[in-house]
Amino acid sequence: MKKITLFLAAALLLMATGASAQSLNLGVKAGATLGKIDGQPFKDGYNLGVHAGFFADLGIGEKWGIQPEVLFNQTKTQVRSSSDVGDVLNQGTKGHLNYLSIPILLNFKPAKILTIQAGPQFGILMNKDNSLVDNGKEAFKSGDFAIDLGAQLNLGGFKVYGRYNIGLSDTRVSDVTDKSKWTNQQIQLGIGYVIL
Template sequence: MRPVRVYIWKFGTVIETGKKNKINLMKKVLLAVFAVTVITVSLQAQGIRLGAKVGTNLNKISGQSFSDGFDLAYHVGGFLEIDFNKKWGIQPEVLWSQTATKRSSFNTIYASEINPLNNGEKIKLDYLSIPILLRYNVGGILTLNLGPQFGILLNQDKTLLQNGESAFKGGDFSMVAGGQLNFKVLRIYGRFNIGLQNINDIDNKDKWTNQQIQLGLGLRF
């Protein structure tokens, strides 16, 4: 039986290595797309402004497995304001963003998969979020934002399931809509992010999507 066990172990290692390679490739592709987008539009822009931002996340993961209420977390990062003219522009950002939620029916739905040694109710996921937002300057101090957001999962809780399996997918895709008030160097913003991708990496019993309200302050340099 020893050769069989060795073969199974090696096969599992190959699968795990394949997942890691796919995630690493996805990270490189997203960062490359972000860099190319910024460089391309910068060449055509009339004005470019750099800034930093910090704020709170009110988020939940939809699905029967988790609590239906919103939980508090945080985000921090940097942004560029790139104007094509007085009305239109884009706003690419790079953010560290945390998602927090609580288990609801997770232990019931995945009773055979959960790790009995992990009894924690709270779950936290850290993402590298890359929103690329269209800017529309309404007039005065108000700017509206709309666009896609790509998320790369930075941490993966290997104690949630048995055998160190991953419960969440390594990437996420969402749409972002919101508004921003501009006071010289100060930015006050609010936005809603709705996930379009199922981040459940276990099976298809329950569909999980991120939903997030962001409120924060930014400073333009």
């Protein structure tokens, strides 16, 4: 319920901002995702994945704006031990978690070339990789909530960005016996291009 309330509040803010936006740009973006799942059974270290999607830049004055995005976002992981998670995950198992991610970022532009970004990100799990889930058990919930922090260089119509994604929600389901919290952590590096 708390996540639904946050999502609705963000959507209302976005609609109100869109109605009073002084500028609107639409674009595409893509890049690399260095992701991991924090939690006792997972190997430390980041694994290379990809992300791609669309963004809108709603300008509010010269220095502020809102940037909603819709991204395909991939996290890769590997299990290091199976002793604490029952028979849900096998040791050494590798998997891909593909999310439809919806960040809603507040933009602050201290200079024309630089944008500082922060905001919530809502994720919807699009697959539960069969190589990661044993015997049809679902190890991961269907949603994710995170906070994004990052910066973007504005080079005309091109954008070059870096972002750190801090997972706040526990991605495991209740029937997994492991007591540690499983959270997504990501570093995203990429480029974008304004098409409208």
